[in-house]
Amino acid sequence: MRPAPVWARRRVRRASPASRWPATRARPRCCAQPPTPSPATINIIAVDTSDTSDTPVSPARRSRAGGLLLLALLLITLAAAGGLGWRQWQALQAQERARSEQQRDALDARIDSLRQAQRAQSQRLQQAEATNRVLRDELLGLGQRAAAIEDSVSRLADADRHGALSLRLDQVELLLAIGQQRLQLDRDLDGARRALALAAPLLASVDDPAWLNLKQTLAQEQAALEALGADPRGTAESLLERLVADIPLEQGAITSANQSQATPWFARLLDRIVRVQPTASAGLRDHADRQAALAALQLEAALARAAIQRRDGAGLQQALTRIDGWLQRLLAGSPQLAQRQRLIEQLHAITLHPAAPLSGSTLAQLRAQRDG
Incomplete structure (x- = not known):
């Protein structure tokens, strides 16, 4: 048999106040005495607390559990709503970013097109400037030709x-x-x-x-x-020819020319015993050496002629200096050396560039x- 509920087992039965007074003796209300407590009949029911597994939950605990469940559902709903709102906000932000990117791309494309148009306009302006410059030059040329024609006509009209x-x-x-x-x-x-x-x-x-x-x-x-x-070039060429002409190839010819002059008998006798040679002609006693020296002299003479032809005064002066050195070695001790040196001085004094004011x-x- 199922036991009775706890609240039924703990019910306290009290006797009503009316049952405490006899029905025959009723006191007036003014003389009513306060009721005195009387022992009430209390039924004490033994409570079996040994078995509490099937004890039902009290209404307070049930209401608390329901509140917690409701709070949990509310929190879940709020979390779901927050997540949905966050996703919606992220989607809106993505749309805004995409729209901004599209607008920026459109602006960049517009700027590029404007730059291309500006470059095209600049090229057209440059072409127009070049065309205007060409036209201006042609116009100036036409003006000059017209002036030349007018001048020619005026000259033709002149008597x-x-x-x-x-x-x-x-x-x-x-x-x-x-x-x-x-x-x-x-x-x-x-x-x-x-x-x-x-x-x-x-x-x-x-x-x-x-x-x-x-x-x-x-x-x-x-x-x-x-x-x-x-013309000083002709004079210089003639003097140069006289300078390098008739130079003996052998040293003996110079010695015989010196001895052909009137010299005392004792000087000629001493010349047979003692040989006198100028130091300037040292190394030119052999035929081959004198021939090489004469070739060098002719080479310097050719350089001097070239300088005269191109009117190179500095080159002529340098060539004459080298010719003088070779003549001093080839004609050492000869009276011809002084004559050739006078010719060199005349050549030094010649001006190849005459002034014509x-x-x-x-x-x-x-x-x-x-x-x-």
Whole structure:
């Protein structure tokens, strides 16, 4: 048999207050005495506490367990809601980042397109500037050609440009230019003189008194060229030929030439006994040595001729110094040495570049007068 519940077993039965007083003796309310406790009938029920395994949970414990369960469900719900919200927020952030990336890519593409357009515009501007420069140059060229044509027309309209006068003036200008160029390029005095000599009669045939000053200038320039004398190159070449010519190959020829002069008998006798040789000619007694020395002398003479032809004054001076050294060895003790040294001094004094202060004055005056 199943035992009774605990709350039923612990019920205390008390007697009601009305049962404490007899029904026949009722006291008035004003004279009622406070009830006195009377022993109540208490039924004591023995409680079997040996078996508590099937004891049901009290309502307080049940309500606490329900509250905990509800709190756990609430926390789980909040956690789920928080996780869902976090995922939604992450998704929104990813969308925002993707949108930002797309916008940035679009802006970069736009900037690149703008830069390409700017470069294209710059190239077009450069091409336009180059075209404008070419057109400006062509326009300037057209202006210059127009000015040249106008000048030519004005010259054709000038009375001094007609006929034989214009032709003669052109011939005179050409001859004067040739003479000036020969002087400037090669210092050719003879060629310049011939050019001026050809230009003088052509200019003299002009009867216009406006060219009288030009005729006087041409005469002065001719006189200045004539005053310079012969071309120094010809003079230097002739002196150089005299310098290196007729040098004896044997030392005995020099000795015999010295003995051929009038010398006392005792000097000739001593010459047979004692041989006197200058120290400068030491090492040149043999035929081969003198031949090599003469070859070196001719080589230096060739270098001197080349310096004269190209009007190299410094090169000529150096070659003459070396020639003097070889002559002192080859002609030591000979009276020819003094003569050759005088020729060397004359060559040192020659100026291969003659000064022509009036060169080109007639040509400059002619061009100025024709252009004016």
